[in-house]
Amino acid sequence: MTYQHLLAAIAIDEHGEGVAQRAKALAAQFGARLSIVHVVEYIPLETGEALMAAPPDLAAQLQEQARTRLHELSVRLGLESAQLRVASGGVAAEIHRAAKELGADLIIVGHHPRHGLSALFSHTEEDVVQRARCDVLAVCLTRD
Template identity: 50%
Template sequence: MPPYQHLLAAIVFDDAGLAVLDRAHVLAQHFGARLSLLHVIEYTPIESGELLMTTPYDVTQQLEEEARGKLLALCRKQNLPEDCAHVSTGTVVTQIEQLVQKQGVDLVIVGHQPRKGLAAWLSHTEDNLVHRAPCDVLALRLR
């Protein structure tokens, strides 16, 4: 089996996301692979009385612009080309799946934080991704 050629790191803007980025960058260097970064802005339902609405377009666009700025700053810090940064809006697993298909990614790297109690019974992004991704998935254990 040939080494990985294109890695995708799913990034959140906190210490856990930075840990994922650091490890993904090391892995990309090890394999001599291309590294892409993805930050997904999840749809945020807004409750308005009895109606449930999605986030207005202008708010979503502003969130995407802010996220793109943060992601580009991370690219510069890691000496990665700016075209490796991707921001999308939707459900995390779906957006990862779409980028994997579009970009020919062969390894997705995500963070995993062990959960306890009731949270351990609920569905988790990394679990869903392992079952649905058309490529390998590496879930990094984060503390």
């Protein structure tokens, strides 16, 4: 099986850059299209009595900053041909939404191996794998 459309879900940091580089290499190897998504996570604000969503202007500002940084990363890595997308909301849900809308047949995510108590809690990459309707590649972000 060869993949036709890869979706790399990245954080905009050094780890995300590594995932994007791996996705670029795989897309070239398969002759596939590449899309990259970064999700600006929902940010609740505590006001003392109730949790409120971030004000619309703050959410828009965070999205615009993410678009700028994602574009800079794509230029630095030579990903000009990749389709870039910034979404806002729950990370796993937005990755699945993007994969469905784009018709991706492989999702690429970063994975941090977990040990001790942190292994007991749910993590984004595990949520992506559990609900995926296509193949998922988890790129190990820490090497011992």
